[in-house]
Amino acid sequence: MSASGNVSGVAAAGGxxxxxxxxxxxxWKSLAARVAPARSAAVVKADAYGLGAVPLVRPLYDAGCRDFFVIALSEAEAFRPLLPSDAAIYVLNGLLPGTAAAYGDGILPVLNSLAQCRAWAEARRGSRPSVIQVDTGMSRLGLDVAEQQALASDPGLLSATGARLIMSHLACADEPDKPASGEQLAAFGAARERLPGLPGSLAASSGIFLGADYHFDLCRPGASLYGIETSPLATGIKSVVDLRVRVAQLREIEAGTSVGYGYTFRASRTTRLATLATGYADGWWRRFSNGAGAAYFGDTRLPSIGRVSMDSFSVDVSALPAGTLAEGDLLELIGPHQSVDDVARAVGTIGYEVLTALGHRYHRIYR
Known part of the structure; x- marks a missing residue:
């Protein structure tokens, strides 16, 4: 501790x-090689799936990435200054009313309706580029067939949008046995015939592994960049995240003693437990309570006992020799013994949700 009473971020952090x-x-390089000669973008929305977009976008650019996808204009503005002028940032949620003038150089709206196409054309008159998204069956964002036909019948409007790309999104690419992806591929082909001459983009992470028919001119990997298993067909993706949390307290309890809120756990024997300095405020959900979640010390799995609370939860460390752990030691929550997807499967969710939930009280190291 310094004379001022401060301690370093690592020492003070609960994880x-x-x-x-x-x-x-x-x-990214592995995926870019897989989809070549198509280009590979990087989806860095939701602050790069919770991992921090600002530290990642420039290394991705330096590796050769020139196309970045976000959800909101505010996300694009946050790291536009970090990228050279030849990088493009695409805003997936489209053109919100009154925002056209805020789109600076190198930031492109993804136009999701005929009304947005008209608003962009009126505001920019073709002087700034955009992307046209078409709905191919997901019923979420994009021009439906009638709107596509209306846009195709108005060449002046289409030209005034400055469209440089037509895109859509697959709903079931992570389930390759379903016919939905093939149906969407056909619908996308029909949309491209209605709006000819535009490069195409259909595949995100899961879609990349469906094969070259889905790659078109630009692919949009996101979750795969961050080590998430996006498809049973996915190969060559490496784990990105390691999460360690501190032992806040060690104690031994007698048989019959309860642990945590609601007394949902009662020891059946003398039990040694460690209270860990993380909880659902840090993205370690209440669903990890009572054995659903676990920590690791070396190769030893330490199951959760009692409920996860906002700032802490407990694990049974009785399997470790007494004296093995000390307060302040770090235990693995995500790492070589349980991946992001392992953690997700334990509570019936997906790796996307685990990553994006990780809080900002952890001390972050970008290695």
């Missing part, structure tokens, strides 16, 4: 979240 920047880049 340490390490993000492998070089691994993110390696995953």
């Amino acid at each position: 340490i979240l390490t993000i492998g920047v070089e691994t993110v880049v390696a995953n």
Whole structure:
């Protein structure tokens, strides 16, 4: 401790979240090689799926990425200054009313309706580029067939949008046995015939592994960059995240003693437990209570006992020899013994949700 009473961020943190920047880049390079000669973008929405977009976008650019996808204009503005002028940032949620003038150089709206196409054309008159998204069956964002036909019948409007790309999104690419992806592929082909001459983009992470028919001119990997298993067909993706949390307290309890809110756990024997300095405020959900979640010390799995609370939860450390752990030691929550997807499967969710939930009280190291 310094004379001022401050301690370093690592020492004071309840947990340490390490993000492998070089691994993110390696995953992007692997995917870029797979989809070539199509280009590979990088989807960095939701602050790069919770891992921090600002530290990642420039290394991705330096690796060769020139196309970045976000959800909101505010996300694009946050790291536009970090990228050279030849990089393009696409805003997926489209043109919100009154925002056209805020789109600076290199930031492109994804136009999701005929009304947005008209608003962009009126505001920019073709002087700034955009992307046209078409709905191919997901019923979420994009021009439906009638709107596509209306746009195709108005060449002046289409030209005034400055469209440089037509895109859509697959709903079931992570379930390759379903016919839905093939149906959407056909619908996308029909949309491209209605709006000819535009490069196409259909596949995100899962869609990449459906094969070259889905790659078109630009693919949009996101979750795969961050080590998430996006499809049973996915190969060559490396884990990116390591999460370690501190032992806040050690104690031994007697048989019959309860642990945590609601007394949902009662010890059946003398039990040694460790209270860990993380909880649902940090993205370690209440669903990880009572054995659903676990920590690791070396190769030893330490199951959760009692409920996860906002700032802490407990694990049974009786399997470790007495004296093995000390307060302040770090235990693995995500790492070589349980991946992001392992953690997700334990509570019936997906790796996307686990990553984007990780809080900002962890000390973050970009390796």
